[in-house]
Amino acid sequence: MAAAARVVAARRPWHVRARRWARANLFSSGWNTLLTAVTLAVGGYITFALLRFVLVSADWGVIEANRRLIFLGRFPQGEEWRVWPPLWAFLLLAGASYGLWGRLRPRDAVVFVLSSAFLYAFMVEGANALLLGIGLALAIGTWAASDALVRGSRYEELAKRITVGGWALLVPFLLFMLAGFGGVRSSLWGGLLLNVVVATVAMEAALVLGVLFALGRASSLPLVSRVSALYIEVIRGAPLIAWIFIGWFVLPAFLPPILGLQDIGLVLRAMLIFSFFEGAYIAEIVRGGLQSVPRGQVEAAHAVGLGAVRTMTLIVLPQALRNVIPALVGQLITLWKDTSLVAIIALTDAVGAAQAAIAQREFIGRQAEVLLFVAFLFWTVAFVMSRLSQQLERALGVGQR
Amino acid sequence: MRTSLLWRYSVLAVAMVGLLGLACEDNGDGEGSGKLQAVIDRGELRCGVNDGVPGFGFLEPDGSFSGFDVDFCRAVAAAVLGDAEAVEYIPLSAGARFDALVQDEIDVLIRNTTWTAERDGAQGAAFTLTTFYDGQGMMVRSESGITSIDDMEGITVCVLRGTTTEGNLEDRFALGGISYTPLAFEDLDTLEAAFREERCDGWTSDQSQLAARRSSYPAEAGGPDSLTVLSEVFSKEPLGPAVRDGDDEWFDVVNWVVIGMIQADELGVGSDNVEEQISEPSSIDVARLLGVPWEGGEDLPDFALGVDRTFMQEVLRQVGNYDEVYERNIVPLGIPREGTLNASWREGGILYAPPMR
Amino acid sequence: MSTIAIPGRAPGFWHRRRTRRLAIQAAFGVLVALILLYLLERALGLQLGFEFLRSRAGFAISHQWATDFSANNSRLDAYLTGVWNTVRLVVVGLLLATFLGVLAGVSRLSSNWLVAKIALVYVEVFRNTPLLIQIIFWYTAVFLRLPPTREGIQLFDLVFLSNRALVIPWAFPQDGIGVWLIVLAGAAVAAWAVRRWRIADEERTGQPGRGNTMAVTLFVLLAAVSYALTDQPLDLEVPTVNPPVNGSFRGMGGGLQVSPEFAGLLVGLVMYTGAFIAEIVRGSIQALPRGQGEASQALGLGAYDRMTLIILPQALRIMIPPLTNQYLNLTKNSSLAVAIAYPELFFVGGTIQNNAGHAVPMFLLIMATYLVLSGVTATAMNVLNRRVQVVGNN
Structure with missing residues (x-):
């Protein structure tokens, strides 16, 4: 019955359908009509003002001139090539993951095409355009290959393992490319x-620390649990x-004066602080996940003869982490946004670069352009992280039993 | 079993304060660990600088640093390491600088920093000879009609927080019995943005800083002529490099690099004539400065400063003498050297180098 | 539940669960103690003690609320001024963020497509952008860009907008305020009694009792009459611009003045936190059984009554724990004031530490203050939580 009605509706000309849709969704009552009118006026004005600013009144020359500062900070000239291999690796892994686990939806494809077009129109030129092209080609290539050839074949499991391993190695690879073989010291890393x-x-x-402290807090040993909680x-x-x-x-005064530990740079210290800080938040999230795993799971694991450690790592933790993926990713997004705070301790990250650009004489009164652009990057x-989290939830069947 | 949250938090709070509050007041600074050797081993000088004051310490769009203070960093690096470019610049906010120094974050702080008793003592810094004699001033918009600080009843003044300036401002207005609102900013760029938008009527800082900011005040906002620096100077601000207390050897090196550059100016030795002066010094004082024999005689006695006897050669080759550094950085701001405190003592200033012998 | 239990043999000493637990705990305890001892040992080499807080502050503070601080007061007084500035910001911020969050969260579920989408865009934009950038944006690109005082925007002589201050009309308490407040309390009790009576009546007769309408009308009437009788205990001030001195304006009088620093920080915090609260509200409403909405619709309740009487009160129960987290986040995020010139506790604490050194005790004090503030907020929310939970539904 309902299906038949839908078929009939679909055959109607578009303007009839549009009118019906509008009546149902915008003008269903007098109150709703009023609401629509008010929202349209306010929302329309904001959209118009924003569009007019972005397209007409803004002077994006300040971004043009400071592009390097915003993306790389004080990274030395001639060393930029170090950034590309990790970026390629990232795009390659992203393409493979999407092909292996994800499902291409038209909307994702549109976003991908649009953002690539944006990058090409405004962000890259010369050799960088070619280098970025290689990366995009890698992403599309691995996606197509893994989606069409690997998925469903007997190599699927292997490919998935390799991809997961690749993700785990990505960060060490990035650090190695930046600092390895006569590389750039961390005090010169900057920008985005x-x-x-x-x-x-x-x-x-932070994920590692968070899991450790969550386990500590959930421990039945009172001392361990108290200290973790504290x-x-x-x-x-x-x-x-x-x-x-x-x-x-304060931290340098508390580091032991051995192994040059007191000499650790600001960047490394920032990493330490972020890890320990977000680790505490992640611990609380993981604790919630641990509590959500039914007690029967532990008992069943014991019944089949698994020891305490293997019960935890093989049975409880995977389920616990799966159950809290949305909250975990939310915390990771928070971490990503919070990295902007390093600007306050004189590191030239993207926000620090933005502040420097605002101060430049040539670009007086351009704070809105700079801040909007950097905000857009973040x-x-x-x-993208939040969308990936949704894909991950679907792939892992969160909320389904 | 549920204890109240407030109670638990309070216990935590009290415990944290109590834990270390019990310990007595003690400032056991670490023993001198041979900073000079550490710098040589590292092959690089870590210099705490400003990144937002054109002429003194400024981060250029290409990521390099420039300025008067930055040149002194380069001079120290040239003397110690033989390479003026072997410097890692660490931009510091006014608030972070002394902790960075005391925590050994940096080897030397050259960031338009005023030499005061509290900083020399309680803050654990040691100041070398002053490189720039400055004083605090007040800048206002010309159109405001304000001609002296006594006109400024009820106004808002923008100031950097955590600086001697903030305290001097309070002292000056308290002296005149003038009410005002201070608006304290963490960084100079936000401060200038606020001043430009007329958030505040006055901007107080060292006169050199005001002149620097004024000289580059954008034409769109009215250009330099739209601003007036009031003639009253209401504080003494001797600016110079500072190192951490407790390492005399390192202190001596930095101090004598500064002295050497002033001395070189007095003797007329600069980057343009240093090579000829090395091969044929024009006076015995020049020979002492450069560490070369006088008229083919025996080697001069070593100063035993910890650096090579010829350390000033590299400084003069790569950076230049005091006057060159001043010409390069300060004159473009519209502050000539003649007639100011920073002229040589022979020309009516107070810049006076102890003898290098 | 057991460790390696070999049938027919009691576990040996080292395999006993109790022994192992003790051993692990002892090892852990020693480790923690060693770390603490080490930290203490290093800390003893630093400047500790809080003596420096008794010295003269020597600097003035631009924003004051409920304090009378001058540069001659102690550093501790300066710090407390900062604490009060934080409290003021946080209290106003919590109220506004909650209001905005509930509004946006409910709008997300609106049957009106446009309203729902706009709420969605708001949430996605503000939740996924760093708060620091938002605050700097509001301050430098919005509030500082308002015209200076002499060209300030005046709306109907009521609101005055400039980059020195945003001034809105405000009622300031006068001498008679105490009496009037007592009368108001009495009026509130009377209104409450009337509402109870009408509701009981409604339940008895089945006729609409209009309890809320009558109670509100009664309260407003009583308030208005007593206001007139007690000789206007509130003085309503509208903004005025002080006459220029030497051709330049020296600020404004009258009304409530909000500085651009406060406004920038407040708007940044409210917009950011509001986006998170909106998601909590939406999630909590969606977590309710659908039957609740349908049943109330069947009863003939309008959309507004359905939301305020049936949905939100129930959703509140689910909402409170995550909401508490957001309140704590807002409290802590207020420390981003260092990026602009609002002297809250972290800012003033930093200034004192700049002037005096003593980083370790200063930061301990700052952290302890935040712990207390968080504790107060969390306790208040816990009390609320206990009140709204259904008995036996815990």
Whole structure:
């Protein structure tokens, strides 16, 4: 019955359908009509003002002139090539993952094409255009290959393992490419690159620390659980910016004067602080996940003769982590956004670069352009992360039993 | 079993304060660990600088640093390492600088920093000879009609927080019994943005800094002529390099590089004539400065400063003498050297180098 | 539940669960103790103690609320001024963020497509952008770009907008305020009693009792009459611009003045936190059984009543724990004021530490303050949580 009605509706000309849709969704009552009118006026004005600013009144020359500063900070001239291999590796892995686990939806394809077009129109030129092209080709190629050839074949499991291993090695590879073989010292890493490096390193470390502290807090040993709980509460009690200042002012005095530990640079310290700080938040999320695993699972694992450690690592943790993927990714997105705080301790990350660009004489009064652009960069990454999390949830069947 | 949250948090808070509050007041600074050797081993000088004051320390769009203070960093690196470019610049906010120094974050702080008793003592810094004699001033918009600080009743003043400037501002207005609102900023760029938008009527800082900012005040906002620096100077601000307390050898090196550059200016030795002066010094003082024999005689006695006897040669080759550094960085700001405190003592200033002998 | 239990033999000493637990805990305890001892040993080499807080502050503070601080007061007084500035910001921020969050969260589920989409865009944009950038944006690109005082925007002589201050009309309490407040309390009790009576009546007779309408009308009437009788206990001030001195304007009088620093920080925090609260509200409403909405619709309740009487009160139960987290986040995020010139506790604490050194005790004090603030917020929310939970539904 309902299906038949839908078929009939679909045959109607578009303007009839549009009118019906509008009546149902915009003008269903007097109140709704009023609401639509008001929202349209306000939303329309904001959209118009924003569009007019972006397309007409804004002067994007400030971005043009500071592009390098915003993306790379004080990264030395002539060393930029170090950034490309990790980026390619990332795109390659992303393509493979998408092909192996994901499902191409038209909307994702549109976003991909649009963002590539945006990058080509405004962001890259010369040799960089070619280098980025290689990366995009890698992404599309691995996606197509893994989607069409590998998926469903007997190599699927192998390919998945290789991909997971690749993701695990990506961060070490990035660090190696930046700092390895006569590389660039960390005090010269800057711009968005710095945000990416700090965020990715801290993400991996914070996940490990978070799981450890969650297990500690959930432990049946009172001392272990108390100490873990104390750590988590103290860390969460103060704002991140306070911890960053402590890392900046106080931490060196507490590091042992051996192995040159006291000489660790600001960037490494930022990574440490972010790892330990976000680790405490992740611990709380993981703890919730641990509690969500039914007790029967533990008992069943014991019944088949698994020891405590293997019960935890093979049975409980995987389920616990799967159950809290949305919250975990949410926390990782927070970490990504929080890396902007390093600008306050004089590191030239993307926000620090933005502040420097705002101060330049040639670009007086261009703060809106600069801040909107940098905000857009952060937003894009965060948005992609949240979409990936949704894909991951679907792939792993979160919420399904 | 549920204890109240407030109680738990309070216990935590009290415990944290109590834990270290019990310990007595003590400033056991680490023993001198041979900073000079550490710098030589590292092959690089870590210099704490400003990144937002044109003429003193400024981060250029290409990522390099320039300025008067930056040149002194380069001079120290040239003296110690033989390479003026072997410097890692660490941009510091006014608030972070002394901790960075005391925590050994940096080897030397050259960031238009005023020499004061509290900083020399309590803050654990040691100041070398002053490189720039400055004083605090007040800049206002010309159209405001303000001609002296006593006209400024009820106004808002923008100032950098955590600086001597903030305290001097308070002292000056308290002295005149003038009410005002200070608006304290963490960084100079946000401060200038606020001043430009007329968020505040006055901008107080070192006169050199005001002149620097004024000289590059954008034409769109009215250009330099739309601003007036009031004639009253209401503080003494001797600016110079600082190192960490407790390492005399390192202190001496930095101090004598500064002195050497002033001395070279007095003797008329600069980057343009240093090669001829090395092969044929024009006076015995020049020979002492450059560490070369006088008229083919025996080697001069070593100063035993910890660096090579000829350290000033590289400084003069790669950076130049005091006057060159001043000409390069400060004159473009519209502050000539003649007639100011920073002229040589022979020309009515107070810049005076102890003898290098 | 057991460790390696070999049938027919009691586990040996080292295989006993109790022994092992003790051993692990002892090892862990020693490790933690060693770390703590090490930290303490290093800390003893630093400047500790809080003596420096008694010295003269020597700097003035631009924003004050409920304090009377001058540069001659102690550093501790300066710090407390900062604490009050934080409290003020956080309290206003919590209220506004909650309001905005509920509004946006409910809008996300609106049957009106446009409203739902706009709420979605708001949430996605503000939740996924760093708060620091948002705050800098609001301050430098919005509030500082308002015209200077002399060209300030005046709306109907009521609101005054300039980059020195945003001034809105405000009622300031006068001498008679105490009496009036007592009368107001009495009026509130009376209104509550009337509402109870009408509801009981409604339940008895089945006729609409209009309890809320009558209670509100009664309260407003009583308030208005007593206001007139007690000789206007509130003084409504509208903004005025002070006459120029030497050709330049020296600020504004009257009304409530909000500085651009406060406004930038507040708007940034509210827009950011509001986006997170919106998602919590939406999630909580969606977590309710669909039957609740349908049943109330069947009862003939309008959309507004359905939301305020049936849906939101129930959703509140699910909402409170995550909401508490957001409140704590807002409290802690207020420390981003260092990026602009609003002197809250972290800012003032930093200034003191710049002037005096003593980084370790200063940061301990700052952290302890945040712990107390968080504790107060969390406790208040816990009390609320206990009140709204259904008995036996825990």
